[in-house]
Amino acid sequence: MNDDYGLAYFYFTFSDSEKQKLDIMLLSLIGQLPKRPSDRGLPAAVVDLYNSTKAIGKSADTSTLKVLLSQIIKDFMKTFIILDALDEFPKGTRESLLSWIKELTVDHQAGSLSILVTSRPEADIVGSLQPLTAFSISLQSKTIDPDIRTYVQKSLSGKGGFKKFPEEIKNEIEDTLVVRSQGMFRWVDCLLRILEACLAPDDAREALRKLPKDLDSVYTRILESIDEVQRIYIQRAMNWLAFSAVPLTLGQLAEAAVIEYDVEKYGEDPKTRALFDTGCLMSICPSLISFEDVRDDESFPQEDRRLRLAHFSVKEYLISDRVAQGPSAYYRISEDEANLRMGHACLS
Structure with a gap:
């Protein structure tokens, strides 16, 4: 310049x-x-x-x-x-x-x-x-739709989970997501992850018929699908990811997720706790959690990579009153409660 x-x-x-x-x-x-x-x-x-x-x-x-x-x-x-x-x-x-x-x-x-x-x-x-403002540009859905279509096409052709589907199903996925996206890349990304996990073409068609209408509905569906035994660990993980002062590594989060917020257990030997499986953590809610950095180097231990919430809208959802009044109320987070729980965990 x-x-x-x-x-x-x-x-x-x-x-x-x-x-x-x-x-x-x-x-x-x-x-x-x-x-x-x-x-x-x-x-x-x-x-x-x-x-x-x-x-x-x-x-x-x-x-x-x-x-x-x-x-x-x-x-x-x-x-x-x-x-x-x-x-x-x-x-x-x-x-x-x-x-x-x-x-x-x-x-x-x-x-x-x-x-x-x-x-x-x-x-x-x-x-x-x-x-x-001298001028402003509003990114309307019709302006973004071609970019969303390109993103969906590349995902369908590049992600291994979609290889099992015939072209007919892939075309249905592409057209449905573009039409229903309303310009939301984030919504499309979450739905692609859900559809990729479908085991058969009929499952994918059924999922397309029941697509969540907005991000809140997407996040609600993801959280409701978590097994009851795993809910407490995911809730704790969300507390740390939303309000931790510094980003945690996958290994640190797996350890933090098993610490009970119980003052009676202060001083308990941390070696007696079983770590929450790191692979399980990422597979349960990949649309809610992502790695802070993108690494292709397989020699870099996955446990040492830092994590964050996948998108700003995830934190907004978790702290909102909408969650408190809905089926995912168990996962609602407040900053004061999260800090208190993290403080208890650090003293455990």
């Missing part, structure tokens, strides 16, 4: 608490913008801030970082900032982020700064950003 233009990008994600903080985002943007080919060193404002904070042994506060970023942006003729998945910034503190976007827009002349935001159309985000 021309030296007169600056570009910085930040991706918010529910699975990494560090990527849900305003000051971390500001630091990332500041770190990206000074990197111009013609620069021999950092901007003077950055050096001054470093020296001043180093002298008192503290990090810069959020207000200082906002001012610094604004100063750096003004060094460019035009700056582009991309904020991806804004809806994954915690709703409880999202107002601080939305207010900063407004402040930044007002602080710079028209034409000198462009901000691209991607997000689901949540009410607070739309309400705050709509007055600032």
